[in-house]
Structures are given as C-alpha cells and as structure tokens.
Amino acid sequence: MTQPDTTSQAEVGAAYFRLFNEIGIIAQLSRTLLEARLPKGIILPHFSVLNHLIRVRDGRTLMELASAFQVPKTSMTHTVGGLEKAGFVTVQPNPADKRSKCVFITSEGRTLAAGAVTALGPDVAELAQDFPLERVQAMLPQLEALRTIMDAKRG
Template identity: 50%
Template sequence: MDKTPPNGPTNGPENNPANSNDPNGKTAPLDPQTRGLYFAFFNEIGIISQLSRAMMEASLPNGLSVAHFSVLNHLVRLGDGRTPLDIARAFQLPKTTMTHTLSVLEKNAMIILRPNPKDGRSKCVFLTDKGREFRDDAIASLDPDVAALSSRIPIKVVSELVDKLADIRKTLDDYRDE
C-alpha cells in the first residue's frame, strides 16, 4: 500500500468561492454543484455501507454482528494486545460504543481483557482461539458473496477505489481533529 498524497490537480482556494474570505469575514456561498457532488458522494458511501453491512450480517452466525466481526478481524490483521481506545479510533467510533462491543465479545469468550501493564487506567484486548476461529468462519461464510462480487466488479476498479477512499478517509480523519 503506497501512500499517495490526496492531492492531485486539486481545486485550490482560487477555484473555490467558499474559501475566498471577504472583508467582513463571512464565507462566500458554496457552489451548489460542488455541494451536490459531495452530498452525492456521502450518499453513495452510506448506501453501500448499509448494503455491505446487511450482506455480511446475513452470513454471520446469530447474535454477532458486523461490529463484532470487524473488531476481531482488526485484531487478527494488525495484532492483538491493543487498547479499546486504539480500536475505537481505528473505526472512528465513540469509546462507549467500543466498550459495549468488547463486552459482548468478552461474554462470548472471543476476547480477553487484561489490565494494561503500561497504564493503570487502560486495558489490553487479546484474542482467544474461539475469537480467531469465529473470525475465520465468518470470512469463509462470506466467500461466496465475495466471489460473486469479484466476478461482477472488476478487481482493478476496486483496487483503485480502495487507494482513493483510503486517502479520503485520512483526509476526513485529519479534518475531524481540526
């Protein structure tokens, strides 16, 4: 994964009426077309998110949802021992949501929470065998869907999209903490 900076031939402030600050400090009205474009973008993102969520949930064993799978998958891919807050930040979720998700996973014996030796306030999240197993099973159960999609959506297209979406995700992320 290369880190292409999210700036190609961009529209600088000179192209963007909303960025030209006039004397009284107000902002010029945003170009309606630009506005519509970004709304359309987030709209598509939202619908695809919804669709993929539903698709995954249909193949997931009863009671466990995408949220749970995502956490397990994250830990398998990037290594366990992370703190709850680390994980919450990775998914851009509030920490209270992560507390709840982790407590369900813990009840299901798919993770173990241990005190963080480096920080008395914190904890570390470890996968159990059952957690890894569940994650593997979930992925396997999704294979038919992924296979079907990979024959309908060109891999190359998806590959390029992932890069660009990752850039945008980083940009949004940076923008969020001003």
C-alpha cells in the same frame, strides 16, 4: 474570484453529498451482506474488532479500537463487552498504564473470524463477477486518501 470555473458552489456541494450518500448506502448493503453470514448475535462491529485484532495486532486498548473505527468509546466498551461475554476476546489490564485495558483475541475468536471469511467466499466471488478486482484496486487508494484526510480533520 473564489469561484473560478463553470461549476457552481451548490453543484460542488451536491457532488460531495452524493458521494457520502452512495458510501452510506454501500456501507449499509455490505453490513447486511456480512451479517447474513455471521452467527446470530454477532454483528458488524464485533467482526470488525476481531478482524482488526488479527490484521493489526493483538492487545489493542479500547481507545485505540474506538479511534480506529471512529466510534465513541462508550460504544466500543459495549462491543468489546459483548465479545468478551461470548468468549471471543479476553480483556486484561495494561501493565504499562493502569487506566487502560488491552483486548486479546481468543482462538474461538480467530475461528469465528476465519469462518466468516470462508462463508463469505461465494458472495465475494459472485460480486467479483460484476464488479471485478481491478475496479476495487483502483478505488482503494482513493478511499484510503479520503479517509485519511477526513480522519485528520476530526482527529
């Protein structure tokens, strides 16, 4: 009996599908929201990388960044290239491994990220009126757990 209770296999699949569908749409919405507050030409992946460098640590390699965001390394090369050309990061060879490069955020990069966070303040405040912080805090552990599990399956 691999189907012990009243929930059919198809219904189970449908629930997971709805989950990922909702997540996909929210990702899309939040992306649009953020990009409306970023300078022209700077998009979500740029901001995400800058923020990662600030939050986690400076000097991550391209591969570390790519796996942190679960994107192909070619995409990360392109994203970092754009940030470098715009002067928001510098890229330096890794003395510990000559194959790899380390990405450092510049003060311009920090300014950009901080400015975006500030610009988003009112949007967050407005959202918090309808979807309060407690609900976010309740969801976060669940999402983190799901992310970790999925990460592990396709490491």
